[in-house]
Amino acid sequence: MPTHFLWSDLDNANPTRVNPKPNIAWETSPNRYACLWILQEEKPLKETERLNKELAYANGGDPSGWDITQVLRIPGTRNHKYDSAPKGKMLWDSGVKPYKNIETLKGYEESSAAILQKYNISPFFIKKLY
Numbered sequence: 815m816p817t818h819f820l821w822s823d824l825d826n827a828n829p830t831r832v833n834p835k836p837n838i839a840w841e842t843s844p845n846r847y848a849c850l851w852i853l854q855e856e857k858p859l860k861e862t863e864r865l866n867k868e869l870a871y872a873n874g875g876d877p878s879g880w881d882i883t884q885v886l887r888i889p890g891t892r893n894h895k896y897d898s899a900p901k902g903k904m905l906w907d908s909g910v911k912p913y914k915n916i917e918t919l920k921g922y923e924e925s926s927a928a929i930l931q932k933y934n935i936s937p938f939f940i941k942k943l944y
Contacts, residue, residue, distance in 0.1 A: 816858050818857075822879060824849060834913065840889040848886045854914050862882065890904075
């Protein structure tokens, strides 16, 4: 089915630095995030998957967290991967109008490792920024 949503499992990428700004963002566990973008028009699943991949790669999200079968942890649920079972929390769910077009991200097919190498940036330094 076509969808009005795009999504990304950001892992430790800070959602306040994501471009374009997500319509909805939440913390899935401490310093781990996920987000949604709402589109004005439905997109077919192939296009949704392509845009999800571009968003993930452009923003340093999970390079495998964009496919149409991706499972995202729901805000307010507990993450039992950790002994403390932290509860996810909503960061924001309003303030950004649905997007007419998110085609501006073409060209982000490079892997994150290739981008780091291209700009000679240490992965340690990138983690410190977030």
